[in-house]
Amino acid sequence: MANLKELSALPERLAGGHRLCGGCGASICVRQVLMGAGDADVVCSSATGCLEVSTTVYPYSSWKTPFIHNAFANSAATMSGVEAAYNGLKRAGKIPADKEIKFCAFGGDGGTYDIGLQSLSGAMERGHNMVYVCYDNGAYMNTGIQRSSATPHGAWATTSEVGSVQQGKQQRRKDLTSIMAAHHIPYVAQASISNWRDLVNKAEKAFNTDGPAFIDVMAPCPRGWRIKSDETVEIARLAVETGFWPLFEIDHGVWKMTPVRGERKPLTEFLKPQGRFKHLFKPGNEQLLEQLQQECDEYYAYVERMCSLYAEEK
Amino acid sequence: MAERAEQKIVSATGNMMVTEAFRQADPDVVCAYPITPQTTIVEGFAKCVANGQVHTEFVTVESEHSSMSACIGSAQAGARTFTATSSQGLAYMYEELPIAAGMRLPIVMANANRAISAPINIHCDHSDVMGARDTGWLLFFAEDAQEAYDNTMIAIRTAEDKDVQLPVMTTLDGFITTHAMERAELMNDEAAKEFLGERTPLFPLLDTENPIAAGMFADQDSYFELHKALRDAVTASKPVIKRIGDEWAELSGRPFDFVDAWGCDDADYIIVVLGSAAGNARHQARLLREKGVKAGVARIRVFRPFPYEELVAALHGAKAVAVLDRSENFGGEYGPVGLEVATALYNAKETIPLKNYMFGLGGHDVTLEQMEQVYEDLEKLAAGTIDGSIEYLGNR
Numbered sequence: 001m002a003n004l005k006e007l008s009a010l011p012e013r014l015a016g017g018h019r020l021c022g023g024c025g026a027s028i029c030v031r032q033v034l035m036g037a038g039d040a041d042v043v044c045s046s047a048t049g050c051l052e053v054s055t056t057v058y059p060y061s062s063w064k065t066p067f068i069h070n071a072f073a074n075s076a077a078t079m080s081g082v083e084a085a086y087n088g089l090k091r092a093g094k095i096p097a098d099k100e101i102k103f104c105a106f107g108g109d110g111g112t113y114d115i116g117l118q119s120l121s122g123a124m125e126r127g128h129n130m131v132y133v134c135y136d137n138g139a140y141m142n143t144g145i146q147r148s149s150a151t152p153h154g155a156w157a158t159t160s161e162v163g164s165v166q167q168g169k170q171q172r173r174k175d176l177t178s179i180m181a182a183h184h185i186p187y188v189a190q191a192s193i194s195n196w197r198d199l200v201n202k203a204e205k206a207f208n209t210d211g212p213a214f215i216d217v218m219a220p221c222p223r224g225w226r227i228k229s230d231e232t233v234e235i236a237r238l239a240v241e242t243g244f245w246p247l248f249e250i251d252h253g254v255w256k257m258t259p260v261r262g263e264r265k266p267l268t269e270f271l272k273p274q275g276r277f278k279h280l281f282k283p284g285n286e287q288l289l290e291q292l293q294q295e296c297d298e299y300y301a302y303v304e305r306m307c308s309l310y311a312e313e314k
Numbered sequence: 315m316a317e318r319a320e321q322k323i324v325s326a327t328g329n330m331m332v333t334e335a336f337r338q339a340d341p342d343v344v345c346a347y348p349i350t351p352q353t354t355i356v357e358g359f360a361k362c363v364a365n366g367q368v369h370t371e372f373v374t375v376e377s378e379h380s381s382m383s384a385c386i387g388s389a390q391a392g393a394r395t396f397t398a399t400s401s402q403g404l405a406y407m408y409e410e411l412p413i414a415a416g417m418r419l420p421i422v423m424a425n426a427n428r429a430i431s432a433p434i435n436i437h438c439d440h441s442d443v444m445g446a447r448d449t450g451w452l453l454f455f456a457e458d459a460q461e462a463y464d465n466t467m468i469a470i471r472t473a474e475d476k477d478v479q480l481p482v483m484t485t486l487d488g489f490i491t492t493h494a495m496e497r498a499e500l501m502n503d504e505a506a507k508e509f510l511g512e513r514t515p516l517f518p519l520l521d522t523e524n525p526i527a528a529g530m531f532a533d534q535d536s537y538f539e540l541h542k543a544l545r546d547a548v549t550a551s552k553p554v555i556k557r558i559g560d561e562w563a564e565l566s567g568r569p570f571d572f573v574d575a576w577g578c579d580d581a582d583y584i585i586v587v588l589g590s591a592a593g594n595a596r597h598q599a600r601l602l603r604e605k606g607v608k609a610g611v612a613r614i615r616v617f618r619p620f621p622y623e624e625l626v627a628a629l630h631g632a633k634a635v636a637v638l639d640r641s642e643n644f645g646g647e648y649g650p651v652g653l654e655v656a657t658a659l660y661n662a663k664e665t666i667p668l669k670n671y672m673f674g675l676g677g678h679d680v681t682l683e684q685m686e687q688v689y690e691d692l693e694k695l696a697a698g699t700i701d702g703s704i705e706y707l708g709n710r
Contacts, residue, residue: 056529058536066520068390069529074379074383084371085392087371088370089392091342091371
């Protein structure tokens with residue numbers, strides 16, 4: 001397990017000066033994930049989205065690694081082609097046999113849960129040796145905060161409006177991490193930028209896994225969540241501490257939860273500081289708040305149960 | 315000057331010949347998704363992989379969108395990269411086509427030309443490939459199995475040429491060419507491999523010592539200029555195609571021309587057509603010549619970049635020209651080939667009367683009687699008794 005001092009000595013893979021907003025969770029996610037690769041050579045990709053448009057404005061690039069962007073739905077498929085090329089060129093002797101390269105594909109929740117789900121599922125099923133990282137901020141932030149299947153139940157978004165007959169998003173969020181677990185790939189994890197040690201460890205495991213790995217990373221968007229830009233990490237931590245976003249991994253079929261210090265906090269502590277949930281605290285929405293707490297409890301209990309059912313054999 | 319190389323006479327379908335070209339090129343990566351009537355290309359190639367005849371990483375993707383996406387990743391990584399598709403598959407990967415060209419990636423794709431839904435139809439027309447016409451890909455049209463092979467060989471060299479670096483689609487007519495067994499000549503492996511060489515990527519993504527950013531965001535300050543650069547690159551590929559085509563012609567003994575101009579030197583009446591239907595047109599032209607009618611056929615083999623000068627040279631002196639289109643331009647007048655021929659003639663200040671026909675859509679039978687009707691129409695067109703408006707050939 002790396003400590004902060006060791007991590008700070010690692011090469012920085014994403015240069016400052018990019019055009020992401022102050023307090024953006026995506027760049028924090030990228031930096032922590034790539035720390036997990038140590039000093040190995042990494043090739044990165046990104047789906048169309050904030051991360052891509054803000055880090056590769058022609059003719060400048062913030063990436064100190066080779067980087068490829070193709071389109072919205074296909075960060076995984078594109079990287080599967082890069083990884084296939086690496087294998088084919090190595091077999092042909094056009095890349096030295098001892099040359100090791102890691103492959104890391106990024107996408108937001110829109111590009112991962114929704115439009116890119118097929119591309120991701122295909123790449124994972126084919127067994128490409130790559131790490132796919134979803135920076136999950138729970139909406140289409142790049143196009144202006146439209147709801148995605150990762151948007152939490154009850155959250156305001158510009159296409160799940162709050163009005164006289166509707167209180168934000170009507171549906172529960174998709175449990176993508178479980179969908180990826182159902183692919184029975186070697187490594188799947190859920191992490192948060194707030195718990196950097198846990199995230200860097202998971203990234204390290206993912207990079208050192210032979211075969212496909214997937215990490216879903218809680219990465220708040222101050223603009224879309226209606227929070228201050230210095231609250232990103234704090235709110236991400238509340239997502240973990242309330243059990244809205246439990247930290248867990250499925251390492252070769254073994255489910256394991258990362259313990260969080262103290263009692264699980266009420267969900268309202270995560271919801272209340274965010275402008276996108278402010279309507280939930282108005283009179284008349286008490287029942288919806290209760291329902292959200294219940295859904296959160298159910299999900300947390302499900303993860304706990306899976307971690308108990310598929311724990312490492314003693 | 316290259317010497318004529320030893321070749322083997324084979325009995326093969328167009329798809330088998332494309333597979334042979336792929337095998338001889340020994341690509342680093344092939345990504346593919348099945349669709350009729352392309353399937354036998356990749357099935358054949360899968361056997362080459364299973365038998366160790368190639369070193370290829372064979373990526374059996376979950377859709378055509380992912381197929382072209384993975385091809386783009388692979389080609390940018392530095393690999394020699396091929397794929398094949400058809401019809402709805404080509405339409406499904408449409409988003410990726412201009413990206414492959416815009417990123418200047420030398421991907422080679424075989425397309426089995428097939429109708430586009432609805433109604434769903436698995437037979438030949440050119441609606442699929444013409445839908446991909448304006449994407450920056452070079453487009454080759456084969457008449458038969460032999461040319462499907464020859465075009466693929468020329469396509470691979472052209473795409474990867476340092477002065478081109480563009481994707482090439484090498485197309486063959488669905489079922490008519492993809493599945494009909496024909497006599498064809500196959501280059502010996504050694505000469506084929508020597509002709510094809512290896513790809514030398516210019517800016518490979520896998521060069522971690524020299525990291526590049528590929529597929530960047532370009533705004534109003536550069537997008538327009540980058541598009542002009544792509545237009546120039548497509549246009550500038552023409553002399554390279556000619557050079558490589560001539561080299562292959564010397565090696566194989568089969569001529570290469572942008573426009574296969576049959577009997578056009580002294581022809582009064584000329585049919586312009588793409589692909590397999592040229593055979594019927596030529597046969598009818600032969601029959602007419604026996605009766606003293608000077609009939610000709612100009613078959614366009616390279617559609618992008620479009621060979622304006624070669625076409626005008628072939629049509630010059632004719633009394634009337636008919637263009638056969640196998641894909642629609644609903645609500646417009648002429649089809650895509652008709653429009654190009656009109657542009658070519660107008661810009662060359664040629665005033666030859668022109669008529670456009672829609673034919674063979676969705677595998678609709680293409681007959682000698684239709685060709686006969688077209689040549690008869692051309693006499694009337696030259697005499698001014700009919701006009702040049704579009705007609706559906708053989709419509710019941």
